[in-house]
């Protein structure tokens with residue numbers, strides 16, 4: 001049975017969820033479904049949130065935007081861009097990564113999946129930009145968390161929980177996001193030919209300098225280029241960008257020669273990093289979150305096993321294309337104090353390897369209790385994440 | 393005082409001696425305080441209108457001791473109130489007569505500074521400023537800077553999600569914390585987050601920050617550190633009306649500039665600050681802005697020029713740019729002395745902390761002035777103008793009968809107004825006991841039930857810091873049954889594809 005529910009009002013949604021709770025039906029909350037290939041396939045009823053679309057309130061000088069959770073990401077992005085602003089966590093459409101057309105991703109989906117781009121390093125992730133939400137919990141109750149102002153500590157910070165909740169706590173109908181001014185000028189400076197260790201050192205040095213680097217990434221030779229590229233992005237007002245680029249040349253003089261990337265090349269470089277295009281052809285794709293200094297040893301080990309990879313977030317995010325033994329990846333991430341998410345994999349692997357890195361038992365138990373706080377009957381547990389003993 | 397705290401449990405009070413003996417077995421030596429005169433310093437926090445000595449104070453030195461204390465208290469049904477430096481302005485650390493006050497003051501070590509990954513691992517009793525002190529020789533700083541930063545602890549900052557004047561650009565505590573070690577009420581020790589940017593699974597760290605000591609005791613904190621900006625310069629801008637000052641703030645942000653700090657003072661605040669600190673503030677203005685820009689020299693120079701231009705376009709009556717660091721600090725000295733300055737012109741004051749959408753500022757200030765007249769109490773306004781966080785200070789004299797009550801009722805009116813215009817009860821000081829009973833102004837019963845269910849997931853016995861944040865703490869079993877739904881209508885008409 002793969003039916004689809006398409007409510008368009010909070011009342012209908014609330015009824016649908018309450019009804020599912022009564023009948024024990026599992027609901028897979030979906031936006032554009034661009035991430036449905038993450039995790040184990042499930043046959044739960046699809047709860048399509050795209051009926052909750054539209055811009056609700058946008059006052060650019062307040063830096064606050066309220067939209068329906070099912071609004072296409074592309075629509076939100078073009079609206080704020082038209083006002084010289086941006087979603088500073090740089091969410092992106094994963095559709096193409098899974099061989100689907102672009103344009104399907106919704107704002108609710110990217111927030112629930114905690115999607116962020118290279119700017120996450122300095123400007124924060126979805127968690128840092130979600131100010132308020134309205135949602136229907138697993139009991140069919142409508143509730144709100146947070147508020148439509150930037151600074152707020154009234155009650156628990158529920159928006160943090162909802163960002164990255166992967167449809168397991170409540171169905172969000174409305175989101176209020178913090179937006180930021182789009183930088184007036186941008187420059188990308190690169191060093192070619194660095195090894196992972198030296199790339200890490202250069203990025204660490206740059207991030208510790210006064211150059212106020214906003215993003216730092218590294219694409220190695222093994223991932224398709226003729227030589228490795230270590231890139232640093234500097235953004236802001238024109239005079240400041242020029243001064244900081246000059247400063248960076250000085251700061252990194254012991255690390256290599258800096259070149260300024262022409263604008264079009266810079267744009268395609270950052271898109272490649274964000275959308276992981278150099279690794280697009282691999283069957284199995286992992287996302288490893290670690291402290292940057294631990295990255296070089298990890299990628300060296302996997303490169304010798306045939307993996308391809310790239311660094312974003314100054315090395316704190318490793319995208320790893322590795323079709324070999326999945327059992328090696330998580331222990332390596334754990335030894336480095338981090339964790340690994342299985343983003344893309346053949347179906348056979350996804351039915352046995354959980355998408356999210358397993359947590360230690362005490363934390364897993366706590367998460368379970370928190371999920372039950374929002375969804376007491378477990379109707380949002382579709383079995384997709386393989387961590388729910390009583391899910392189907 | 394108008395506040396009701398949970399009724400002390402006589403059965404627990406009757407076992408006081410036995411409980412103290414058990415705590416002494418866990419934390420030997422001087423770590424358990426039980427003499428009435430020694431309990432006195434712990435009877436209040438920064439919200440001094442409320443006082444209550446605890447049953448006992450325990451000052452553990454290790455996470456294992458914290459865990460053992462919690463496990464014991466949980467098993468015995470004894471309440472626990474965590475305390476950092478006791479500077480909370482909302483009564484978050486206010487003791488309870490039948491509770492153990494668990495102080496983190498002995499957790500005062502910086503455990504690791506990791507420059508390569510730009511982070512520091514510290515114990516929760518380390519003061520906010522001490523983190524910056526520990527990393528400044530290498531050119532770094534810890535960005536969130538509450539005015540209480542010499543005194544307040546990082547554990548308390550995490551619990552309150554503290555902010556500061558520079559949070560406009562650098563974010564508040566939650567944006568700068570990477571991980572914590574947490575002891576839950578049952579004694580279980582867990583780690584949330586780590587040295588990387590995101591944690592696996594649900595963002596539980598995100599709810600711990602700002603949870604006001606109700607979910608667990610933080611025993612270690614990992615924070616991000618940033619390179620200290622190369623330069624900082626400030627502009628002091630005076631306006632003939634609040635409206636033009638507010639418009640200037642909106643225009644600065646509208647131009648895409650996010651200053652490091654943007655603070656506003658009203659006429660009475662300017663006068664009080666100048667009388668106290670003598671820093672040369674213009675006295676003939678209705679509103680004064682301090683806009684600080686930081687970063688590389690070229691950026692500061694450029695942005696200072698932009699801000700001056702925007703200020704002039706908004707009919708600024710005075711504009712002064714700091715020529716050196718001493719002058720910049722002088723600009724701040726008045727603003728930073730706002731509390732003691734107000735203390736000089738009034739025996740007591742009550743500091744509020746609501747946030748509003750910035751565009752509503754002129755209207756809100758006008759209505760606060762009206763309330764001031766009707767309550768018969770003066771008010772002095774300072775605020776973090778960049779993010780709409782207001783700190784009206786209500787002046788009163790506690791020795792005059794009824795004035796404290798009037799001040800509280802004036803304060804409540806201000807907070808209701810903040811919510812009415814689309815804002816919130818508290819921007820950085822926390823709900824604590826102070827704003828607890830106003831929570832229903834902002835949240836429905838269902839909203840609060842969802843928050844409280846999280847409390848139940850961490851502390852089902854409701855033993856950790858009860859009486860704070862929630863106006864009514866429902867028993868967890870009762871909350872599970874609470875089901876408010878608009879009806880039993882099914883969804884026959886819902887389209888299915």
Ligand SMILES: Cc1cc2nc3c(=O)[nH]c(=O)nc-3n(C[C@H](O)[C@H](O)[C@H](O)COP(=O)(O)OP(=O)(O)OC[C@H]3O[C@@H](n4cnc5c(N)ncnc54)[C@H](O)[C@@H]3O)c2cc1C
Pocket residue numbers: 028029030031032033034035036037038039049069070092093094095098100104105106107108109110111112113114115116165166167168170171172173287341342343344
């Ligand atoms: C680590 C990672 C792995 C990814 N793997 C894949 C993949 O395998 N295949 C693929 O197509 N895309 C994948 N993506 C992309 C991602 O799923 C989408 O780009 C993004 O979520 C776009 O939104 P959507 O509307 O398509 O979301 P969806 O894919 O529909 O939903 C994403 C998640 O958010 C939840 N959700 C959606 N809307 C709401 C709402 N309104 N309220 C509450 N929860 C909601 C869903 O339950 C789901 O768990 C991945 C992203 C990341 C960060």
Ligand SMILES: Cc1cc2nc3c(=O)[nH]c(=O)nc-3n(C[C@H](O)[C@H](O)[C@H](O)COP(=O)(O)OP(=O)(O)OC[C@H]3O[C@@H](n4cnc5c(N)ncnc54)[C@H](O)[C@@H]3O)c2cc1C
Pocket residue numbers: 437438473474475476477478479480481483484485496516537538539540543544545546547548549550551552553554555556557604605606608609610611731820821822857
């Ligand atoms: C003069 C003055 C100026 C101030 N300025 C600001 C400001 O600019 N910005 C701002 O945000 N705040 C400000 N404050 C408020 C206060 O300093 C902050 O809320 C601070 O974070 C409290 O820290 P503390 O260590 O004193 O915590 P406490 O007052 O001891 O405790 C505060 C809360 O945190 C809990 N808690 C403390 N430590 C822990 C722990 N380790 N684990 C779990 N829970 C814990 C307590 O139970 C309590 O609920 C100011 C206060 C004063 C007196």
